[in-house]
Amino acid sequence: MRTWRVGVMACAAKHDVRHPIAGQRSKRPVSDGTASARRAAMARALPIAFLLIVTSIDRVAAVEIATDAAAGGDFLYLTSDVRQGLLDDRLVLGAGYALVSDLRSARHGARGGVELDMEPLTVGVTLSGAPAQDGLGWLWGSVRGGGRHSFRAVTLEVEGALLARRAGVLVGALPVAVDQLQAELDATLTFEERGHAGLTALLSFYDPDLGSAALRGAETGLLVSVAGRPERWALTASAGARFAPSWELELALGAAGYADGDGRAWLPRLGLRAGPKWGFTVEAAAALVIGAGEAARDPMRAIGTLSVEWAR
Numbered sequence: 001m002r003t004w005r006v007g008v009m010a011c012a013a014k015h016d017v018r019h020p021i022a023g024q025r026s027k028r029p030v031s032d033g034t035a036s037a038r039r040a041a042m043a044r045a046l047p048i049a050f051l052l053i054v055t056s057i058d059r060v061a062a063v064e065i066a067t068d069a070a071a072g073g074d075f076l077y078l079t080s081d082v083r084q085g086l087l088d089d090r091l092v093l094g095a096g097y098a099l100v101s102d103l104r105s106a107r108h109g110a111r112g113g114v115e116l117d118m119e120p121l122t123v124g125v126t127l128s129g130a131p132a133q134d135g136l137g138w139l140w141g142s143v144r145g146g147g148r149h150s151f152r153a154v155t156l157e158v159e160g161a162l163l164a165r166r167a168g169v170l171v172g173a174l175p176v177a178v179d180q181l182q183a184e185l186d187a188t189l190t191f192e193e194r195g196h197a198g199l200t201a202l203l204s205f206y207d208p209d210l211g212s213a214a215l216r217g218a219e220t221g222l223l224v225s226v227a228g229r230p231e232r233w234a235l236t237a238s239a240g241a242r243f244a245p246s247w248e249l250e251l252a253l254g255a256a257g258y259a260d261g262d263g264r265a266w267l268p269r270l271g272l273r274a275g276p277k278w279g280f281t282v283e284a285a286a287a288l289v290i291g292a293g294e295a296a297r298d299p300m301r302a303i304g305t306l307s308v309e310w311a312r
Helices: 033-059
Strands: 063-073 075-087 091-101 104-116 121-134 136-151 154-171 174-191 195-207 229-245 249-260 264-277 280-292 301-309
Touching: 075 104, 075 121, 091 121, 104 136, 104 249, 264 301
Parallel strands: none
Antiparallel strands: 063 075, 063 301, 075 091, 091 104, 104 121, 121 136, 136 154, 154 174, 174 195, 195 229, 229 249, 249 264, 264 280, 280 301
16 A cells, blocks of 8 residues: 655744743743733644644655445345544554345444554454344454465464354244354465465354244344355365456355254355556456255355455
8 A cells, every 4th residue: 555644733822922022931921911812822733733733744644445246136234434543553543334234124323443464463353333223233243363474475364353243133024033153264475476275264143043943034134144145164265366467367166064953055156356457456256055955955145245445
């Protein structure tokens, strides 16, 4: 990310009472009128100083805006975030918006996070919440940590995350709160920026259990991570190749086991990434959800994703 840097300007009003000839500070007391003028001038200077500081912070650090969307035949998931780097991008603050829709109604929430980059290690915290809308809302927090190591022409990146979430599900017309604990591990090998190979593993636990008779047939869209239905586990292998300076093609194959115990699914995916160009990076992908086991008779589903990122 390109970083703009400008000098930080300071404003100070000079109100010293000096001798008209020697230029030395006068020992005579400051009059009430002079003190009032000093306070007024300082008050006028404060907004200017504040504006200069805010403008300087904005320009010193990198700014990133990212929007991610995933959609299927019966859902839409959208997030949009603004991230601001501080302290030479060692500290990144972010805030954003989240939308979850079943194409009949929509639920809106907020997101925020902080990330500390201690090269080669990183650690971050993200929070998101939404009040109950039509009886359903969510609250979750995640902690992520990772690191990278380069040897010769290969770079290894490993990241782990732990997420705790409470979300509402609908059982008939009755909203029920479900707690979820999710662990994720991701490892990626990059080969001289010409290609990459990755492996992602995910494991989720729920309370109450989604396989219980009381939650059969519940609307559980707020708990979905990968396959259109809440998963107990998921494993994805991916490989990508850069065929032009700003273009990369990725193939992935995943598998997921449903948390309600009703089968599993295969998840083939094809993705295309373009950028960065003029600060923009765009990534689009198409995936299929193919039922297996007890879910073999489920209709095949298609899921499309789109990610747009701009960095300065």
